[in-house]
Amino acid sequence: MMDSTINRRHLLAGLGAASLAGLAGKPALAQAAEIPIGMVLPFSGATGPYGPDMKKAADLVVKIINDGGGILGGRKLHLYIEDSETNPTVGVTATRKLLDVNKVELVGGFWGSPIALAAKPLILAANKVEMVSASANGITDGDTKGLIYRFQAKSSQWGPVGAKVMTSLKLKKVTVLAQQNPFVISMIEPFKAEMARLGGQVMDVIQYNPDQASYRAEVEKAFGPEPDGVFCLSLLTDFVAISKEVYRGGFKSKVLGLGTGADADGAYLKSVTPEVAEGIHHLQPAPPMDSAAYKKFVKLMGAPEGTAFLFAGNTHDQVCVTALAMEHAKTQEAAVWVKSIREVCNPPGEEVDDILKALEMVRAGKKINFVGAGATVDFDERGDQLNRSFLHQVIENGKNKIVEVLT
């Protein structure tokens, strides 16, 4: 008897079979020589908008490396990407899957500190390398076994830059309005310290919970006493709501936001009308936009000249650094090649931004100083990135205008 309809059982059976095929078939089909690497990126949830570009950048550079002959004598990289759903528990299962099923040497990506922090113990226990695009200080604190590298500015680096922007805008009395999350809260103290040093005054620090239905009370409290400026430490969804609330209330204090909220790869300007966004200043760790490496990267992504990719450059660089370190250490063994990262990334050495050329030079035994698309990719001994430049922009007539680049 033939059953012509697809019922639930068949669907379940099909799914199960598909997953088994995925489990069983993949390692057998894959060439033994492939080097598996993995990334956990957000494709859904609050940070979902960042995932696709980060994935695209990583995929593109993997293809370039593989088409250029691979690494370690012609072996190809195989990049597995999992969705974090902006949820730490999901991030953990995704990391587990990458480590144990795909046997990856690197778990990279990681937009968002809570997910990077939750995945950290697993990756360290497996002796693999974690590369993050997240800011919380806690990620590189404690015993990291030297296996964690941060492709992003540390939270405590953001604060002083905020104070410098406030000072250059001549805002003396300021208030901080901050979301409760590990990325943002480690900025507050360094910001206050730098403000005091520069002769300014922090009148109040107001913290709010993420995912609130309304931010009216917090906005009234922060803007009501009419400070010169308000430093809004927010992510995208809450900053959209807050800036609308500020516009509605007709408050006059200048707003300085973070790029994670007030830009978010252009998502902010799509979410509000130009009147709401007018005059908002924001800052973020930026790729060195004038560097040749970054311009090449924008072209690679097929975007118009001058596009600011905030995070996509980081995954691009994670793949490049991994490939270079493996080639330098002549092994795919994570615990070994991780020691080569600073060898190929930090000065001294010949500066090079082309991954294929860089690989060739490493093979020839030359000392290189790789320059990435997202940053110059130099690291200190804890794995924190050095020399991150920050971009200060202002929104005018619905467009971002660059004010200055701070270092």
Place this chain on the structure above:
Amino acid sequence: MIAYLTTLIVLVAISALVGLALNVQWGAAGLVNFGVVGFVALGAYTTALLAPPLGWFPAMIAAAALCALISTVLAFLSIRLEENYLAIVTIGFGEVVRILLLNESWLTGGAVGIADIPRPFVNLVSQQHNDLVLAAFALALVAGVFTLLETLVRSPFGRALRAVRDDSTVAAALGKPVLLLRVKAFATGGAVMGLAGALHAFYLTYIDPSQFTSIITAYAFMAVIAGGRGSNFGLLFGAGTIMALLEATRFLKDAFAVIDGTQLAALRLGLIGLGIVLLLILRPQGLLPEPQRKVRDFFPDHEGSS
């Protein structure tokens, strides 16, 4: 692969515990609890805070006890209110817990959370077997709780609970202490949710408020609905099915190159939704429904009524 499977076992165990707890409260006693995640978070944080000074076992017991206590208080709070208001009170409770955890940084670490939570039996085995031992512990915990709850549900107490669920007026008329029965059921469920939270903390060894979102509550209800309300066997099956669906879909993109991460993200949640809708249409009583005894089971000759 083994370590990945142990992860799945632990996660299924956590959701099974949460589901079993909800199955006592909502399945057997008819008390809607939309604040499930609050109790799980409370259990996790109690464990995380008490395990370093007291050891894992006392911490786990304390987590269960605290959750039971708070459940009792909540159940009493809603005594003057109509039944459905318990649902609203529990939503409120879940939110209160989340906001407290996020803001009382002196105790909970706030948004930064708590790291390095000690695991049970960690000194007995080598590091690579750590996960295996935890998975075995999780299974033992589920087995223990399952046996306990199944015994409870089959006992006179369980029968009285179902009577209260199906018609509290009739139960009261028959002299059953309706309020006490409800409070007991709610506290039992709360304690088990605390245990689930403890297991969550042991497994992740790092907790922060963003791990305890209302999706935990939603998955618990899905597991109960999928398995069959009131049926503990069904619940285990339901919790396992949902986790299997969520994780199995991960492999779709490895097997088929046409599906990329972005589509898969939407597809996975869509599939779960579709599954639940189909289930409710085709099999509203759940996959392994609660056995219902009819009058004719006792009086085969008696036709017509039930």
